[in-house]
Amino acid sequence: MNNLEIRLIQPEESPAANDFYNGIYGKKRSLEQWQWEFAENTYDTDQILYAIVKDGSRIVGTQAFIPIQMIDPNGIFWTAKSEETLVDPNYRGQKLFDKMYSLLFEEAEKRGFAYVWGFTPAEKAFKKLGFEMPGKTSQMLFPMQYRALDKLMAKDREAERDVPKSMLKHLSYKLAFRISIPLSGLKLSMKASRKNDIEIRTIDSPPQAADDLCRRFIKKYGGVTIYRDGEYLKWRIFDNPYVKANMVGAFHDNTLLGWAAFSLGDDGVGYLVDILTASDLGNDPEIVQRLLIEAVIRTRDMGALALRGWSVNNHPFDKLVLNAARKIGFWHFDKGHTVVLYETKAGKSGVHRHTFDDFQITRIYTEGIMG
Amino acid sequence: MNGEYLLQQIENHVRLFFTDAALSLIKAADIRFAHYADAIDIKEYCLIIPIDIDSGIAPQNIYKVPFNDTQLTLWSPLPRPDRPGWRAIPNDNHPLWYINDCQTIIPATNIFKIAWDLLTFREDSELPWRDKHGRFNSPFSPRLDFGLLEIPVFNEAVALMLAACKCLSGAAIPDDNIGGLIAAPVVNLSHDCDVLYGNDFWTQAARFARIFIPSSHGLLSRLSNIRWMAGNTLHPGRYYFNNVIGMINLEKQYGFKSTFYMLNGSGGRYGSRNGLDAIIKIKDFIPDGWETGLHYNYNTYNKSDKLKAQKGELQTALGRLITSGRAHYLRFDHTTSFDRWTQAGIKIDESVGYSKHIGYRCGLAGCFQPYDNKAGKAYDIFEAPLAIMDTTLVDQYGDDSIRHFESMLKHLSCIGGAMNLVFHPGTFFNPEMPRMLGIYHKILMTCRDTKSRCLTADDMLKILTKRG
Known part of the structure; x- marks a missing residue:
């Protein structure tokens, strides 16, 4: 155990790293899925930012940074998403986590990444590394089938979140959930029947106007968000080897005004992967509502138990989406993962400095395998 | 047994489900069809398929042999050649092959004759035997009793x-590893659009009758049917028409596609229930890449x-030529149907399956040209036999x-082939059938996880008719 080697991964070591992950979690992630997640992102480099700890020929620890471009009023810049934090239980207590991070922070500084960010239930470990915990994700939920409740509670248990322990509380949850389904259905049908001149079209390949929409969005709402150009959408959505989210666009006179991406997860729950609008016609709330209705109807017809989306902070667009979602039958819960944010030295000395509420965040922030 | 026909079907099968290297191997090999008595005296570098031994239609002496990370199930073994120099591979108890000193190879079971018979x-x-719809169904097959x-x-x-x-092509003995020669397994997804609106007379009448049928047997009435009747009266497309769109969007998630078989023509209990308008409306929701x-x-x-009149009507409604089809209720007569379908302009059919059990009616997971006994050659039509029907699998x-489906697909990934399956829109997502909820989603996830390729019947037809 004394000759532990900590370094960046070599391409030929990816099968071993993937096997390590599958072994620890009991999953069946394929090498193709590993490649997609860590090696095929839009950052132009030969070196995958994936740290490993090796004991002899065995991988006993992993930590990855996935380079992600963001956009703010000062332009486009690079950040990194923290992913694949994993140490063999037999090697815990040796600060391997810190050492892998130290290596990756160095790489991030070298490349001028402004932020490293992620979502985690393990707050303590990240705090020690200098991450801030500026907020939490919360859930917007549109209930569709009663069976959804069991799935959602199972997920909460898995994520070690608070679940009702007493029988009475459990029953009250069930009752509330049962009542919420027809209520949400009613709200949806009232809003869905309203006509307007926004045209909704299925998007089957990355829209050329994606980059323009992102720029317009930042110009309109300010703050910072992921720069979703065609290349990014191709990588995260259309080439996704797990689930290629369905994408719909809102158009007026053939101009792309906004989009929503949604998918049915392996657990049978629908996920709102992304939503973004920037209309010059002053009708963003209406467009957001139409896109959300489309996402609900389409995921419901796919057999979804419920549709979940994120609401995270006080970014004006986040608030707009939450408001529109509530009007069509979504419910809002304060349950989610902690956001962790680390500002690098490069970030601190640059022009892309932001508070947490500046970030417009959806599941397109590479959370899980959905987008 | 017509060796030329069988070899052509084998070549087609290899073209679809194996690599180019595999096709070259088959084409380069000296493969002969001969009487068993002659075969055992041949001393040349070749593979000989005996054509004359009749093992009957009831399987005998079934045994399993490990092969390429799966197990082959063999029956009706051929006698070991009683000439000197022949030996069994891999062993005498469970042989796959007999091989002599000159590398002449004979299969150790009558597998090719069994395949031909099927x-x-x-x-x-x-x-x-035939059932009330005139079908030779699975309970009549001798293979059912043996789990085959x-x-x-x-x-x-x-x-x-x-x-x-x-x-x-060079190895000393046939081994059990053909890993590098097999392409990813194929899944051929299709949907029979029997009902597109749940408010038609026959569907509602059946629901109504089923409210009372249980009480006539001393059971509780199925009052929940009132809910489905009312639901589809208010929203006719819910769980039917809408499910077509849902299935397409779900398939899209995994990069898959499918074929929708449209039922038009005469109405009635067994006939078309929604008329042509529903088909005309649904066609606008079926994107490019999906077939009808x-x-x-x-x-x-x-x-x-x-049949010709029905096809003409559908072609007019869809504004395109139709080349593929499946029979409602899988009604099919092996002596007449292929002729009639061919005459109607069908190029590939998916009717040959069982409604009572899942399985390979023709012993084939893929696509082949049926044999015209009268003409002594293949029909000018391809058949992709149906292996799995939605409710049959779950029943x-x-x-x-799902575990069973996965094991069947994994077996195909080790020997090459296509899983042809049908899932009806009305069973895809319909709370009226709670046992079916989520099944199609899980099937698609299994296809993704087994790295299956998705080819429709028309795709297979295109590959097979585009000869190099």
Whole structure:
């Protein structure tokens, strides 16, 4: 155990790293899925930012940074998403986590990444590394089938979140959930029947106007968000080897005004992967509502138990989406993962400095395998 | 047994489900069809398929042999050649091959004759039983009692043949590894659009009757049917028409696509229930890449003129030529149907399956040209036999359905082939059938996880008719 080697991964070591992950979690992630997640992102480099700890020929620890471009009023810049934090239980207590991070922070500084960010239930470990915990994700939920409740509670248990322990509380949850389904259905049908001149079209390949929409969005709402150009959408959505989210666009006179991406997860729950609008016609709330209705109807017809989306902070667009979602039958819960944010030295000395509420965040922030 | 025909079907199968290297191996190999008595005296570098031994239609002496990370199920062994120099591979107890000192190879079982019998519908020909719809159904097959309906005999025979061809191309003995020669398994998804609106007379009448049927047997009335009747009265497309859109969006998530077989023509209990308007409306929701085909109406069985009229009507409605189809209720007669379908302009059919059990009716997971006994050659039509029907799978295997489906698909990934399956829009997502909820989603996830390729019947047809 004394000759532990900590370094960046070599391409030929990816099968071993993937096997390590599958072994620890009991999953069946394929090498193709590993490649997609860590090696095929839009950052132009030969070196995958994936740290490993090796004991002899065995991988006993992993930590990855996935380079992600963001956009703010000062332009486009690079950040990194923290992913694949994993140490063999037999090697815990040796600060391997810190050492892998130290290596990756160095790489991030070298490349001028402004932020490293992620979502985690393990707050303590990240705090020690200098991450801030500026907020939490919360859930917007549109209930569709009663069976959804069991799935959602199972997920909460898995994520070690608070679940009702007493029988009475459990029953009250069930009752509330049962009542919420027809209520949400009613709200949806009232809003869905309203006509307007926004045209909704299925998007089957990355829209050329994606980059323009992102720029317009930042110009309109300010703050910072992921720069979703065609290349990014191709990588995260259309080439996704797990689930290629369905994408719909809102158009007026053939101009792309906004989009929503949604998918049915392996657990049978629908996920709102992304939503973004920037209309010059002053009708963003209406467009957001139409896109959300489309996402609900389409995921419901796919057999979804419920549709979940994120609401995270006080970014004006986040608030707009939450408001529109509530009007069509979504419910809002304060349950989610902690956001962790680390500002690098490069970030601190640059022009892309932001508070947490500046970030417009959806599941397109590479959370899980959905987008 | 027509060796030339069989070899052509084998080549087609290899073209679809194996690599180019495998096709070259088959083409380069010296493969002969001969009488068993002659075969055992041959001393040349070749593979010989005995054509004259009749093992009957009831399987005998079944045994399993490990092969390429799966197990082959063999039956009706051939006698070990009683000439000097012949030995059994891999062993005498469970042989795959007999091979002599000159590298002459003979299969150790009558597998190719069994495959031929299944491709040419020997069970249908020799056994008289038919169900009330005139079908030779799974309970009549002798293979059912031995649990052999789910054995793709033809696919296993081709996999064995490739192992032998590999040996003929240089290896010392045929081994059980053909890993590098197999392409990813194929899944061929299709949907029979029997009902597109749940408010038609027959669907509602059946629901109404089922409210009272249980009480006539001393059971509780099925009052929940009132809910479904009311629901579909208010929202006719819910759980039917809307499910077509839902299925497409779900398939899209995994990069898959499918064929929708449309039922038009005469109405009635077994006939078309929604008329042409529903089809005209739904066609706008079926994107490019997805196929539409003809679901031959119940009353077109053995009636060419009615089939042609139905096809003409559908083509006019869709504004395109239809080349693929499946019979409603899987009604099919091996002596007449292929002729009638061919005459109607169908190029590939997916009717040949069982409604009572899942499995490979022709012992084949893939696509082949049926054999015209009268003409002594292949029909000018391809058949992709249906292996799995949605409710049949769940009726048969219950909670174990997906695990079972996965094991069948994994077997195909080791021997090459296609899983042809049908899932009706009305069973995809319909709370009226709670046991079916989520099944199609799990099937698609299994296809993704087994890295299956998705080819529709029309895709297979295109590959097979685009000859180099």
